[in-house]
Amino acid sequence: MDTLIAQLQRQFRDYTISLYHQGFLDDQFTELKKLQDECSPDFVAEVVTLFFEDCEKLISNMARALDQTGNVDFKLVGSSVHQLKGSSSSVGAKRVKGLCVTLKECCDSQNYEGCVRCLQQVDIEYKTLKAKLQDLFNLEQQIVQAGGRIPQVDI
Amino acid sequence: MTRNQIAEELPNLAESKLTALVVDDSFVNQTIHQKLLNRLGIENDVVTNGKEAVDVYCSGRNYDLILMDMDMPIMNGIQATKRLREMGIESKIAGVTTRANEGEKKEFMEAGLNDFQEKPLTISKLLSILHKLNFYVQT
Numbered sequence: 001m002d003t004l005i006a007q008l009q010r011q012f013r014d015y016t017i018s019l020y021h022q023g024f025l026d027d028q029f030t031e032l033k034k035l036q037d038e039c040s041p042d043f044v045a046e047v048v049t050l051f052f053e054d055c056e057k058l059i060s061n062m063a064r065a066l067d068q069t070g071n072v073d074f075k076l077v078g079s080s081v082h083q084l085k086g087s088s089s090s091v092g093a094k095r096v097k098g099l100c101v102t103l104k105e106c107c108d109s110q111n112y113e114g115c116v117r118c119l120q121q122v123d124i125e126y127k128t129l130k131a132k133l134q135d136l137f138n139l140e141q142q143i144v145q146a147g148g149r150i151p152q153v154d155i
Numbered sequence: 156m157t158r159n160q161i162a163e164e165l166p167n168l169a170e171s172k173l174t175a176l177v178v179d180d181s182f183v184n185q186t187i188h189q190k191l192l193n194r195l196g197i198e199n200d201v202v203t204n205g206k207e208a209v210d211v212y213c214s215g216r217n218y219d220l221i222l223m224d225m226d227m228p229i230m231n232g233i234q235a236t237k238r239l240r241e242m243g244i245e246s247k248i249a250g251v252t253t254r255a256n257e258g259e260k261k262e263f264m265e266a267g268l269n270d271f272q273e274k275p276l277t278i279s280k281l282l283s284i285l286h287k288l289n290f291y292v293q294t
């Protein structure tokens with residue numbers, strides 16, 4: 001019979017794999033995990049927190065710019081989405097990054113409707129990722145609290 | 156990579172006491188780049204744009220390596236690299252940017268870079284920069 005730790009470890013492994021397979025995360029997230037060590041045991045959580053703060057700030061900037069109907073500063077939207085694309089790429093947030101690419105294209109062609117639609121999708125996507133990563137970190141905590149080790153997951 | 160694997164790649168790194176300056180306006184990238192450098196035992200500082208990088212050098216500080224982002228407010232990476240070279244600064248400068256089209260890369264290189272890597276940086280990309288810039292060679 002599986003111990004609690006083994007069950008939690010299996011859940012953690014399966015959940016991690018699903019996040020990669022469903023395209024939420026890519027190799028760069030794996031690179032971040034490699035950097036986590038005894039000196040900085042919460043490194044990944046710290047970096048993704050900064051990323052989600054970026055998301056909130058930049059999405060808000062873009063929404064405000066797009067609200068100025070008839071006088072939209074597409075250059076500002078473009079530079080904000082460029083920044084967001086950069087940080088999503090840096091943390092391995094694959095779907096968010098993909099949507100940023102689409103949003104940048106809408107911005108470059110000054111497609112207002114496209115920008116508004118895409119920005120809404122970016123907002124939904126980063127919030128979805130945030131919730132999923134929170135679940136993942138909670139699983140890690142449960143494993144540690146039960147006295148187990150967090151398994152290395154090979155994707 | 157484990158510390159032992161890294162030490163094999165850069166045998167004299169432990170005694171190298173290399174220093175680096177991270178120039179990037181993104182907190183996410185600053186954190187990652189600093190962690191990468193720390194992992195390799197490279198002492199480092201961070202500034203948030205090209206002007207701050209120039210100011211740091213004007214204040215008399217010096218670094219073996221600069222990791223220079225391209226897009227930054229106030230003074231971007233191209234402008235900062237040109238300015239540092241005009242000042243006679245010989246630190247190795249590695250441009251790190253998400254912009255990868257040949258024209259932009261050329262413009263950045265011509266500003267005075269020693270090397271160029273596409274973001275996001277990883278341990279192996281940073282090792283590649285260090286190898287290229289001969290930091291592991293002890294003469």
